[in-house]
């Protein structure tokens with residue numbers, strides 16, 4: 001009894017010492033941070049929002065949120081923490097819009113950098129009349145703002161994500177994939193130059209020619225090597241309108257064959273995506289709200305209930321003057337496909353409306369309180385040769401319905417990805433993005449996570465060689481296996497650009513030495 005009492009007292013004493021040390025540590029960190037000469041400011045009170053993200057499952061409260069007004073605010077803060085040395089507990093997480101799924105933009109007791117505060121100067125569009133126009137933007141800029149600004153010059157970025165209320169730094173840290181990627185590659189393949197604040201607080205410009213190791217490392221680098229404060233993004237002439245079409249398939253192989261045909265060679269479409277639809281009642285009726293059926297009578301007789309269907313979604317860009325030529329081209333391209341003929345639905349909208357389409361759903365979901373629910377999403381990159389097997393096992397068996405969120409499926413060409421970037425993809429020339437974007441209520445999360453685990457286990461057991469996109473792992477071994485042959489370079493870059501491992505701790509790849 002006496003020994004137990006001694007052990008208990010000793011434990012309490014030890015814990016009190018640790019708590020006291022931490023408190024001293026934090027209070028000395030706070031006072032030294034408060035003394036930093038910044039143009040913007042550090043916020044210590046109103047910080048709760050920085051502990052949340054779109055995934056709505058992870059919550060880490062930071063010590064403070066930096067609202068930078070200049071790049072040097074970011075550099076001085078990081079340099080200050082770097083100078084504190086490895087014994088300081090402080091880590092730093094850049095936060096775009098916090099659209100991460102599992103706390104990737106969070107840090108416990110560290111500094112969150114609110115990247116949207118960084119508007120060093122207006123968006124600047126260059127080479128407007130020249131063959132290779134580009135725009136210089138802040139790392140905290142939203143893609144929707146870039147669209148609005150560049151359209152004033154009749155220009156727009158080439159490669160997008162499905163949702164544009166994401167930041168440049170956030171998507172370039174991952175890849176940035178959408179239905180244009182088959183032609184232009186992901187967003188990380190459409191960047192000419194970056195300005196980076198490294199984990200030592202240096203401000204470096206980088207590109208293919210200057211500091212190229214940092215440039216390639218940061219693209220798809222999960223924020224591990226530096227904060228993207230500026231990016232130079234390639235532009236092209238923007239269309240004014242898009243012709244947007246959907247058709248259905250019953251058979252996955254026929255659907256995939258047509259998708260692959262469309263992403264190869266002489267395809268006339270500008271965007272190719274697709275969805276899996278399982279057991280949806282009145283599907284085509286819901287499409288009628290925004291699309292027009294080619295054959296209204298036959299479309300009205302089509303039943304989706306109880307069936308697994310595959311929807312091909314394609315878009316053709318055009319300018320109003322070219323409408324007739326475009327209609328003819330589209331007709332010819334569609335005639336080569338083998339979809340169920342009664343299911344062709346078409347609409348025409350402005351380019352801007354098309355690109356910002358997910359925001360329309362966001363507004364509706366927010367109004368119903370259904371946007372800020374948990375999102376246990378699963379994003380996978382599946383090699384083409386294994387896609388039929390994946391579809392059979394996952395769409396045919398494990399997924400029983402798609403009513404709680406879209407399941408997006410489309411192929412992209414690896415040739416459009418720069419293998420020198422940190423982004424990880426399967427080895428094959430063509431691979432598919434499979435995005436299972438389920439929303440859950442608090443009680444349903446575990447069930448969906450269990451289903452996601454089954455999908456991963458099935459894929460591993462079948463040796464499908466897939467890679468996770470927007471991946472989340474908890475052990476170093478899993479990260480090593482995720483990066484495969486790129487792991488050694490990843491570790492080397494970490495020790496070169498962020499030797500104290502203070503950046504982007506939410507990914508749980510490296511731990512700050514304490």
Ligand code: FAD
Nearest residue numbers: 096097098099100139161162163167169170176177223228
């Ligand atoms: P955050 O979530 O805030 O940050 C993401 C990561 O990047 C964190 O690790 C953070 O520390 C780091 N980071 C943020 N800013 C910087 C910076 N300036 N410098 C360095 N590191 C930084 N992705 C696609 O590819 N295609 C899609 O079609 C697509 N659709 C989506 C639709 C919705 C509704 C949502 C919520 C997400 C979608 N995404 C898509 C995922 C999106 O790319 C990621 O959520 C990404 O993280 C961008 O979000 P964010 O800008 O809010 O970044």
